[in-house]
Amino acid sequence: ARLVVLLSGTGSLCAALLDATDDPAYPATVVAVGADRDAAGLEHARRRGVPTFVCALGDSPDRAAWDRALAARIAGFAPDLVVSAGFMKIVGPAVLAAFGGRLINTHPALLPAFPGAHAVRDALAAGAQVTGSTVHLVDAGVDTGPVLAQREVPVRPGDDETSLHERIKTVERELLVGTVAQLVTDPPTSPSQSRKSP
Numbered sequence: 595a596r597l598v599v600l601l602s603g604t605g606s607l608c609a610a611l612l613d614a615t616d617d618p619a620y621p622a623t624v625v626a627v628g629a630d631r632d633a634a635g636l637e638h639a640r641r642r643g644v645p646t647f648v649c650a651l652g653d654s655p656d657r658a659a660w661d662r663a664l665a666a667r668i669a670g671f672a673p674d675l676v677v678s679a680g681f682m683k684i685v686g687p688a689v690l691a692a693f694g695g696r697l698i699n700t701h702p703a704l705l706p707a708f709p710g711a712h713a714v715r716d717a718l719a720a721g722a723q724v725t726g727s728t729v730h731l732v733d734a735g736v737d738t739g740p741v742l743a744q745r746e747v748p749v750r751p752g753d754d755e756t757s758l759h760e761r762i763k764t765v766e767r768e769l770l771v772g773t774v775a776q777l778v779t780d781p782p783t784s785p786s787q788s789r790k791s792p
């Protein structure tokens with residue numbers, strides 16, 4: 595299966611996917627990595643000769659045009675699945691129309707708890723003893739789509755945002771790699787249908 599990965603930051607999750615696809619038995623390959631700015635994470639792809647693209651909000655006249663431009667850039671690589679791995683923009687109707695149902699996101703909290711861009715900080719501030727990682731289908735909301743996989747991560751005494759986020763990321767990497775493999779092997783039949791047990 596063909597994956598397009600979207601990122602905005604260091605791209606450690608993207609790197610984990612690229613590493614997983616080194617195994618010929620892994621049922622997907624990363625055909626391109628895109629970002630909303632010239633993010634450091636793009637280097638993981640460039641180093642491997644994987645095509646990259648930057649679709650910056652500032653390069654479009656408005657948000658709707660950026661959404662259309664992003665949809666077109668992604669479509670150019672004909673992905674089977676689009677993976678938002680630390681992509682810090684909310685996609686719009688054009689991207690959702692083109693890839694809804696095969697666009698997933700990884701979030702460093704146990705959704706619906708702690709949605710949004712500061713999930714790790716918010717969990718710490720709330721005094722959570724347990725948080726975690728969620729992989730979900732992207733819908734029009736912010737971190738609100740159907741949950742595909744979740745795993746708990748303990749908060750340890752003395753944790754700060756960095757130490758907790760790093761512990762979460764180790765779980766995110768495994769959860770994302772596993773969920774992508776499962777999805778491309780046994781895709782959900784419809785975006786809304788959650789996987790019913792037989």
Ligand code: GRF
Nearest residue numbers: 603604605606607680700702
């Ligand atoms: C991940 O924890 C992701 O869930 C969150 O931002 C982080 C991205 O990390 N949205 P990286 O850029 O993959 O290292």
